[in-house]
């Protein structure tokens with residue numbers, strides 16, 4: 571079994587989200603990678619005995635939190651690389667967005683509705699290839715509420731740790747708008763193309 575390696579991200583200056591905020595947030599991301607690995611290693615050693623198996627089962631419950639925390643952050647940070655870039659008009663993603671939501675601004679509004687859910691979690695835009703449909707979902711913490719087998723297209727971290735350096739808890743909307751303004755939509759289009767081809 572391979573353990574996971576923390577990815578490096580090359581994130582430029584972002585309007586509305588400070589470098590200090592990104593730096594602090596990346597430290598937390600590294601923690602999720604380390605803890606996902608730690609759980610995998612402990613389960614391997616604990617599962618050999620009956621008593622250990624009990625603790626391994628409890629760690630198993632925890633694994634989704636750490637793994638989904640790791641993976642969702644990778645979408646979150648990767649979408650910022652290269653700086654903001656508009657969605658190519660002739661792209662497949664733009665066509666499907668137009669068909670379902672009308673335009674990208676309306677898609678962002680739909681995601682914003684989800685993002686302003688009370689609590690710590692994620693607002694995610696998924697692509698359901700089986701039904702050629704986008705779906706949005708609120709994920710409690712990192713792992714509760716994911717839609718099985720759907721591909722993540724945009725993942726917005728709505729934990730306070732994602733914005734507390736720059737914004738007050740009541741300013742979530744401003745943070746959300748800053749993140750939306752910083753997305754490299756060419757990267758998102760690549761993910762969508764990949765998801766569509768599977």
Ligand SMILES: [Fe+2]
Pocket residue numbers: 595598643727729731732
């Ligand atoms: Fe986060």
